[in-house]
Amino acid sequence: IREEKDDTWFCEVPGTNRNSPMEDSGSTPGKSMETLEMVRDYFSLNTPDNLTLTELHKGFVRDERFAAVYGFFKGARVLRQAPLECLFSFICSSNNNIRRITSMVDKLCQTYGTEIGAVDGKAFYTFPTLYQMQRATETELRAMGFGYRAKYIVGTVAQLEVEGGEKALLALREKDRENSHKFLTRLPGVGSKV
Secondary structure, three states, X not given: OEEOOOOEEOOOOOXXXXXXXXXXXXXXXXXXXXXXXXXXXHOOOOOHHHOOHHHHHHHHOOOHHHHHHHOOOOOOOOOOOOHHHHHHHHHXXXXXXXXXXXXXXXXXXXXHOOEEEEXXXXXXXXXXXXXXXXXXXXXXXXXXOXXXXXXXXXXXXXXXXXXXXXXXXXXXXXXXXXXXXXXXXXXXXXXXXX
C-alpha cells in the first residue's frame, strides 16, 4: 500500500504477504481474500460489531488531536500500518517533517525493498523485510541523509533479531499497552513521542 497526494495504491504480489505467505496456487494478483483482509485491516474496516466509520469517529473524537482535524477530514481514520514499517517510520519521524519522513521511508523501500511493479513509469517497492534491512549499514544510511537516525535503524534491526523479529512486533497487537510500550522503548531510537 502506498499513499500519494491524490491516490492510494495497493496491489498484491503473490508470496509477499508477510502475515501469511501465499502458496503459488495460480491466484490472480490483487484478487485473493488475503489481500482483501489486509486492506480491511489497514484501513480499520474490521471493527468489533461491524461499526461504521461514523460510529468509530464518535470514539476517536475523544482524542483532542483527532477532534481538531475531524471537521476538515470526514473520511479520516486510524490506519493499522504493518508494524515493521510503522516502527521504522517512527524512528525516521524524530525531529522531522512529513516530507522528509516520507522521503526517508521511500529511500528505505527503494534501497532495501523489492520492486513490485510500475505505474506510468514510476516504480513501486515493498517496505523491506527485517531480513532485507540487515543489509543496511550506518555509513550507507548516513550517506542517504538519515543523519543520527542511521545508528538507531541499524541498532533496531539488530535488536529485533534478538527479540524475535517481525513476529515479535505482530505479537504486540495482542499485548496490553504497558507491555507493548516496554518492549518498544527497549529498541534504539524509540522513546515517548512528544
